[in-house]
Amino acid sequence: MRTVFEKDKMNALADNLAAMDTVKGRSLWTDARKRYAANRAAMVSTYVLLAVVLFSIFGGYFAQFSNEEIDWAILGSVPEKGQPSIASGHYFGADELGRDLYARVIQGSQVSLMVGFIGAFVAVSFGTIYGAVSGYIGGRVDSVMMRLVDILNAIPFFFVLILLLVVFGRNILMIFIGVGLVSWLGIARVVRGQTLSLKNKEFIEAARATGVPTFTIIWRHIIPNLMGVVIVYGSLLVPDMILAESVISFLGLGVQEPQTSWGVLISEGTGTMQYGTIWQIGFPLFFFTTVLFCFFYIGDGLRDALDPKDR
Amino acid sequence: MSATILQVRDLSVTFDVSPRGAMPWTKPLKLKAVDKVSFNLNKGETLGIVGESGCGKSTLARAVIRMLPASGGSVTWMGQPIFDLSQRNMTALRRDVQMIFQDPLASLDPRMTIGQIVAEPLLTHMPKMSRSERDAEVRAVLDRVGILPSMINRYPHEFSGGQCQRIGIARALITKPDLIVCDEPVSALDVSIQAQVINLLMELQSEIGLSLIFIAHDLSVVKHISDRVMVLYLGNMVELAESKSLYSNAKHPYTKALIASVPVPDPTFAKPEIDALLAGDLPSPINPPSGCVFRTRCSKATELCAREKPVAQSIGSDHSVACHHIED
Numbered sequence: 001m002r003t004v005f006e007k008d009k010m011n012a013l014a015d016n017l018a019a020m021d022t023v024k025g026r027s028l029w030t031d032a033r034k035r036y037a038a039n040r041a042a043m044v045s046t047y048v049l050l051a052v053v054l055f056s057i058f059g060g061y062f063a064q065f066s067n068e069e070i071d072w073a074i075l076g077s078v079p080e081k082g083q084p085s086i087a088s089g090h091y092f093g094a095d096e097l098g099r100d101l102y103a104r105v106i107q108g109s110q111v112s113l114m115v116g117f118i119g120a121f122v123a124v125s126f127g128t129i130y131g132a133v134s135g136y137i138g139g140r141v142d143s144v145m146m147r148l149v150d151i152l153n154a155i156p157f158f159f160v161l162i163l164l165l166v167v168f169g170r171n172i173l174m175i176f177i178g179v180g181l182v183s184w185l186g187i188a189r190v191v192r193g194q195t196l197s198l199k200n201k202e203f204i205e206a207a208r209a210t211g212v213p214t215f216t217i218i219w220r221h222i223i224p225n226l227m228g229v230v231i232v233y234g235s236l237l238v239p240d241m242i243l244a245e246s247v248i249s250f251l252g253l254g255v256q257e258p259q260t261s262w263g264v265l266i267s268e269g270t271g272t273m274q275y276g277t278i279w280q281i282g283f284p285l286f287f288f289t290t291v292l293f294c295f296f297y298i299g300d301g302l303r304d305a306l307d308p309k310d311r
Numbered sequence: 312m313s314a315t316i317l318q319v320r321d322l323s324v325t326f327d328v329s330p331r332g333a334m335p336w337t338k339p340l341k342l343k344a345v346d347k348v349s350f351n352l353n354k355g356e357t358l359g360i361v362g363e364s365g366c367g368k369s370t371l372a373r374a375v376i377r378m379l380p381a382s383g384g385s386v387t388w389m390g391q392p393i394f395d396l397s398q399r400n401m402t403a404l405r406r407d408v409q410m411i412f413q414d415p416l417a418s419l420d421p422r423m424t425i426g427q428i429v430a431e432p433l434l435t436h437m438p439k440m441s442r443s444e445r446d447a448e449v450r451a452v453l454d455r456v457g458i459l460p461s462m463i464n465r466y467p468h469e470f471s472g473g474q475c476q477r478i479g480i481a482r483a484l485i486t487k488p489d490l491i492v493c494d495e496p497v498s499a500l501d502v503s504i505q506a507q508v509i510n511l512l513m514e515l516q517s518e519i520g521l522s523l524i525f526i527a528h529d530l531s532v533v534k535h536i537s538d539r540v541m542v543l544y545l546g547n548m549v550e551l552a553e554s555k556s557l558y559s560n561a562k563h564p565y566t567k568a569l570i571a572s573v574p575v576p577d578p579t580f581a582k583p584e585i586d587a588l589l590a591g592d593l594p595s596p597i598n599p600p601s602g603c604v605f606r607t608r609c610s611k612a613t614e615l616c617a618r619e620k621p622v623a624q625s626i627g628s629d630h631s632v633a634c635h636h637i638e639d
Binding site: 023024025026027028201202203205206207208209210211212213216220221224225227 | 376378401402403404405406409410412413414417418419420421422423424431432435436461462464465466468469479482486
C-alpha cells in the first residue's frame with residue numbers, strides 16, 4: 001500500500017505555497033456584493049433603476065419634439081389629438097399646452113433624479129462626518145453638536161422651506177438648501193450611535209496606542225466601518241429627497257417653468273385628469289412610483305447584504 | 312542587572328461613578344481602580360501582572376502608557392516623566408511602547424487587509440518611508456511571526472485566532488519598540504495556540520531585548536514567561552517578587568490562595584496544604600474595606616488589619632509584600 005501522502009507531491013506543494021504570489025483577500029465588501037447579487041428583488045430593482053437613469057440621459061435623442069416646442073396642430077384639442085401614439089411622434093402624448101410629454105418626462109426625470117442623488121449624497125457625506133466626529137470625540141463636544149441637531153430637528157421643516165422659497169424666490173438651489181438643512185440630521189444621529197459602539201472596539205484602541213491622530217482614526221477606521229449603515233441609509237434617503245421635492249413642486253413652490261420635475265408633471269396631470277387626458281398623469285406617475293419602489297427594494301437588499309447578522 | 316527603563320511610583324487611577332438617581336449637584340462616587348502602585352521595569356525583563364477579574368490589571372497597564380488618565384503618581388520612561396509630555400512628544404513615545412490585546416480578531420480592523428493593519432504604525436511614525444520599503448518591512452515582520460508574507464492582502468476574518476494574535480504581535484513589533492504591554496494576550500486562545508504565542512513572545516524578547524508587561528489571570532502562563540510577578544488585589548499591589556520565589560515562597564495570604572487555586576492536571580501530585588481557599592467575592596472598589604483591602608476574605612485578619620493599611624515592605628532581594636502578618 002502506498003503512503004497516504006506522497007512525499008514529493010507534498011514538498012512541491014510546500015514550495016508552491018512559499019513561492020506563491022500574493023493571495024488576494026476576500027474583503028467584507030466582496031462578501032456583501034455576493035449576497036446582494038443573490039437577492040433577486042434587489043437585482044431586478046437595480047436594473048430597472050439603471051434603465052430609468054439611462055432613459056433620462058439618452059431618451060432625449062429619440063424624442064421627435066423638444067420639451068419647449070408647442071405643437072400648434074394639436075393645441076386646443078389635446079384630449080382628442082394629443083393621445084400617446086407612435087405615428088404622431090408624441091410617444092407619451094402631449095401636455096395641456098401641446099408640448100411633447102415624452103420630452104417633458106425625460107426633463108422631469110433628470111431634475112428629480114438629480115435632486116435625489118445630489119441631495120442624498122451631500123446630506124449623507126455631511127451627516128456621516130458630523131456624526132462620526134461628534135460620537136468619537138464625545139464629552140462636551142458631543143453634547144453641543146447633538147443639541148444643535150435636536151434644535152434643527154425641532155424646527156418645522158416644511159414651514160421653513162416654504163418661507164425660504166417665498167422670501168428668496170423659487171429656484172432649485174433654494175430647494176437643495178432647504179431640504180439639505182434637515183436631511184442630514186437623521187444620518188448624523190444614526191452615525192453617532194454607531195460610532196459610540198465602534199470607538200470602544202479594540203482595534204480603535206490599538207490605533208490610539210500606536211499614536212494615530214484622532215482625525216486619522218475617524219477617517220481610516222471609524223468611517224469605513226460605518227459604511228454599511230451609511231450606504232443603507234443613503235439609499236433610503238434618495239427616494240425621500242425625490243418625495244420631498246415632488247411634494248413641494250406639487251404645492252406649486254418647487255421647480256419653475258420651463259423646468260419641470262415629476263412632482264410638477266403629476267401636479268399638472270391631476271389638474272387636467274377630468275378632461276380625459278389620463279396619460280398626462282399616468283406617465284410621470286409611472287416613473288415616479290417605479291423609481292421609489294426600486295429604491296426601497298435596493299435599500300432593503302443593501303441592508304441584508306451589508307449586515308447579515310441583523311436579518 | 313540591566314538599566315531600568317520604566318519607573319512607576321504611587322500610580323492611582325480613579326473613575327467617577329454617578330450614583331443612582333443623582334441630582335446634578337451630588338458629587339460622583341469615586342471608584343479607585345488602581346491605588347498607589349509602584350514598580351520598576353528593567354530592559355529585557357518581563358513583568359507579569361496577575362489578579363482576579365476586576366482587580367485593575369488592565370487599568371494599571373493602560374494608565375502606565377497614558378491610555379487612561381491617572382489621578383495621581385508618576386510614570387518615568389527612560390528618564391522622562393510621561394504625564395508631563397506634550398501630545399506631540401507622547402505620540403513620538405508611542406512608537407517605543409506598543410500594545411497587544413486580548414481579543415485577537417477584535418483588535419484588527421475588519422475593513423483593512425493585514426498588510427495595511429501591520430503597516431499602520433509605520434505610516435504614523437515614519438510617513439516619509441517609501442511604499443516599497445514599507446512593504447518590505449511588513450513582509451519581513453509577518454515572516455518573523457510566522458505568517459506567510461503572501462497573505463498580505465487577506466482580511467482578518469480569513470485567519471484563525473492564533474494567527475490574528477500573531478498579526479497583532481507583528482503590528483506591535485514593526486516599529487521596533489522597547490516595551491510591549493500585553494493585555495491578556497492568550498486568554499482568548501486554545502491552550503496549544505497559547506504556547507505558540509508565548510514562545511514567540513519569549514523568542515522575540517531574547518532576540519531584540521524587548522521588555523514586556525504581561526497581564527494574565529492564568530498563573531501557569533505568567534510563571535512560564537515572567538521574570539518578576541506582581542499580584543494585584545482590588546487595585547492594590549499585595550506582593551511583588553521574582554517569579555520563582557513567588558511560586559515557591561509566597562508570603563501574602565492572597566498570593567498563597569491564588570497559587571493554591573491553580574488546578575493540578577495530574578491527580579497523583581499532592582496538592583499543597585493551604586490554610587483555606589478563598590470564600591466570598593471581591594468587595595466593591597467604590598467602597599473598599601478599611602485598612603487592608605484583603606482583610607474581609609483573609610483567614611489571618613486581626614483588628615490591626617482593619618485599622619491600618621499595610622505598606623509594602625521589602626523582604627529579601629526583589630520581594631516585597633504588603634501584609635501585617637508576614638511572619639505567621
